[in-house]
Amino acid sequence: xxxxxxxxxxxxxxxxxxxxxxxxxxxxxxxxxxxxxxxxxxxxxxxxxxxxxxxxxxxxxxxxxxxxxxxxxxxxxxxxxxxxxxxxxxxxxxxxxxxxxxxxxxxxxxxxxxxxxxxxxxxxxxxxxxxxxxxxxxxxx
Numbered sequence: 001x002x003x004x005x006x007x008x009x010x011x012x013x014x015x016x017x018x019x020x021x022x023x024x025x026x027x028x029x030x031x032x033x034x035x036x037x038x039x040x041x042x043x044x045x046x047x048x049x050x051x052x053x054x055x056x057x058x059x060x061x062x063x064x065x066x067x068x069x070x071x072x073x074x075x076x077x078x079x080x081x082x083x084x085x086x087x088x089x090x091x092x093x094x095x096x097x098x099x100x101x102x103x104x105x106x107x108x109x110x111x112x113x114x115x116x117x118x119x120x121x122x123x124x125x126x127x128x129x130x131x132x133x134x135x136x137x138x139x140x141x
Contacts, residue, residue: 003040003136006033006076007097010068020067027060030092030106033076037090043132053120053129055110058087062106066096073097079138085123085130087111 006029014025035045048055068074075095082089087109094104112120112129122130 001040003037003078006036006078007073008032010070010072010074012070015070019069021069023062023064026062026064026094026104026106029074029076029094030060030062030078030090030108033078033092034090034108037078037080041132041136043129048129051126051129052114053126054113054115054117056113056117057108058111059109060106061108062104064104066101066103068096068103074103080133080136081138082109083133083137085121086119088133 010021014021016022038045038048045055073096075097077093077095079091080088081091088111089107089109092104092106092108093102094106095101096103112122114120120126122133
């Protein structure tokens with residue numbers, strides 16, 4: 001199954017006084033794309049939480065190349081590039097749909113923890129989640 005890139009338009013409230021998207025919104029967009037990705041691979045975020053698993057952000061970064069403005073449409077392509085069974089890293093590319101320009105890139109790192117914030121070993125305790133992510137891990141060449 002191919003992953004459908006996450007797409008939507010820029011909302012007015014996401015822009016700043018200069019008329020461009022405020023930098024903090026790119027991090028929100030990456031989160032939206034990540035939640036959509038998990039749903040597409042059969043691991044909806046709310047279902048993971050019902051199992052007692054939380055997925056905190058350990059690190060996040062973004063690089064801004066070209067600005068977005070109100071009404072622009074964008075597409076986010078993401079790749080699962082690291083997965084240890086406890087931690088994972090996703091890379092993001094954000095494109096302007098109208099021109100296909102790469103406007104931003106980003107990366108986020110996460111962990112699987114229980115409600116006490118202790119690491120969860122998915123391979124042993126939640127093999128369905130582990131396999132779902134392993135099947136989406138980008139193969140290193």
